[in-house]
Amino acid sequence: MSEWPPKPPIEQQATTQPKTVTGQEWQLLEKAVLASVEEQRRARRWGIFFKLLSFAYLLFVIVLMGKSCSTGQKADGAPVVSDVHLAVVDIEGTIANAKNGVNSEDTNKAIKRAFEASNSKAVVLNINSPGGSPVQSDEIWQEIRYQKSQHPDKKIYAVIGDMGASGAYYIASAADEIYVNPSSIVGSIGVIMPNYGFSELAKKLGVEDRTMTSGEHKALLSMTKPIDPTEKTHVQALLNNVHQHFIDAVKAGRGKRLKADTPDIFSGLFWTGDQAITLGLADKAGSITTLARTLKIDKKVNYTVQHSPLESLLGKMGTSIGQGIGQSISQQVETQSQAKLQ
Numbered sequence: 001m002s003e004w005p006p007k008p009p010i011e012q013q014a015t016t017q018p019k020t021v022t023g024q025e026w027q028l029l030e031k032a033v034l035a036s037v038e039e040q041r042r043a044r045r046w047g048i049f050f051k052l053l054s055f056a057y058l059l060f061v062i063v064l065m066g067k068s069c070s071t072g073q074k075a076d077g078a079p080v081v082s083d084v085h086l087a088v089v090d091i092e093g094t095i096a097n098a099k100n101g102v103n104s105e106d107t108n109k110a111i112k113r114a115f116e117a118s119n120s121k122a123v124v125l126n127i128n129s130p131g132g133s134p135v136q137s138d139e140i141w142q143e144i145r146y147q148k149s150q151h152p153d154k155k156i157y158a159v160i161g162d163m164g165a166s167g168a169y170y171i172a173s174a175a176d177e178i179y180v181n182p183s184s185i186v187g188s189i190g191v192i193m194p195n196y197g198f199s200e201l202a203k204k205l206g207v208e209d210r211t212m213t214s215g216e217h218k219a220l221l222s223m224t225k226p227i228d229p230t231e232k233t234h235v236q237a238l239l240n241n242v243h244q245h246f247i248d249a250v251k252a253g254r255g256k257r258l259k260a261d262t263p264d265i266f267s268g269l270f271w272t273g274d275q276a277i278t279l280g281l282a283d284k285a286g287s288i289t290t291l292a293r294t295l296k297i298d299k300k301v302n303y304t305v306q307h308s309p310l311e312s313l314l315g316k317m318g319t320s321i322g323q324g325i326g327q328s329i330s331q332q333v334e335t336q337s338q339a340k341l342q
Contacts, residue, residue: 085299086292087114087123091140095132095167099307102129104139106305111140114303115147115154121297123147123156124288125175131166131188134242141249144174159288160184165270169281170246173253178282179291180273186281189250190268191243193235195221254280 089110095102114123131137144156158164158175165188172178180186202209202224209224220231247266251258258280259265265279276282292300 083299084119084121084297085301086288086295086297087117087120088126088288088300088302088304089114089123090302090304091125091127091129091168091171093129095129095136095140095171097133097136102132102136104136104143107140108143110303110305111143111147115151115156117301117303120154120301122154122295124291125156125158125172126161126288127158127164127168127172128161129165129168130163131168131170134167134170134191134246137167137170138245138249140171141174141253144171148174148176157291159286159291160186160273160282161287166190170249173250175253177284178276179284179286179288180276180282181287182272182274182285184273184276185270186273186276187265187270188268189246189266191239191246192268193239196223197225197227198223199226257283 089107091102091107093101097103111123114120148156155176156174157177157179158172159179160172161181161184163185164172164180165185169187169189207224209222211219211222213219217231217234219225221227221235243266250266251260262279265281271279271281273282273285277285286294288300292298
């Protein structure tokens with residue numbers, strides 16, 4: 001009896017059997033799959049990037065619209081305000097020649113705009129700073145004095161919050177009046193140059209100082225050498241000279257109100273707000289709100305230079321793009337290396 005269903009001929013069976021895939025064909029198939037996966041990853045990264053870019057652009061437009069609806073701006077970025085107001089300039093943070101802190105370029109620009117604003121009844125420095133660069137502080141002090149001479153009918157006030165010390169007080173001393181909180185930290189009229197010596201420790205550790213100079217005192221105050229008496233005298237004279245500039249500025253700003261006969265007033269010590277009033281370093285206790293109420297001004301407008309949020313946004317975006325490109329290149333190189341090793 002014949003089998004059912006009948007089997008195909010032997011020749012036909014041989015032709016219908018699945019073909020065995022060789023190792024080379026597997027490598028080609030793997031490369032194609034990896035390339036497809038990498039392309040999908042790249043497309044997904046760029047998709048996320050463009051979504052973030054669109055969101056940032058929309059946020060930037062909203063911020064600009066909000067600013068334009070509130071006060072408006074001149075071509076140089078100064079606020080345009082039709083009402084009588086108190087012009088505020090912030091002195092907040094460390095004073096240094098840096099864009100992310102208090103610097104003389106931005107602060108002087110803000111002070112100039114505040115004085116020149118036709119509807120600003122007075123200018124107030126909103127101070128909360130431990131001080132910093134004596135050069136930057138003096139340049140701001142000089143600008144305040146100049147603007148006062150150009151606008152004798154407009155007073156400038158300093159309001160110290162938590163702290164108005166060292167260079168921050170240097171700036172405050174140029175104001176017509178200084179307001180403080182009873183618990184504010186005020187003063188620190190002095191100059192400091194930190195330095196440490198590790199010469200003995202270096203000897204114990206076997207560390208050899210091989211510093212070479214082309215000037216006798218070029219390695220001034222080296223931390224791995226004992227201090228030279230001549231160099232110490234020179235540096236001390238330098239600090240004393242800068243300190244004297246500070247003292248002269250405070251005396252010029254505060255005048256007869258300053259109890260200059262107090263021995264420690266220029267020693268670098270600092271005091272609370274109420275102590276500062278007693279010493280003549282400050283005039284009254286109060287805040288910006290207190291000052292506005294005293295001057296009978298309802299509106300306050302901040303003239304502090306604000307760098308465009310787009311600048312920091314573009315900086316961050318540039319970093320992100322660089323990282324994304326770097327990761328992409330790294331992944332491509334890794335994939336190609338794996339393909340060559342296989």
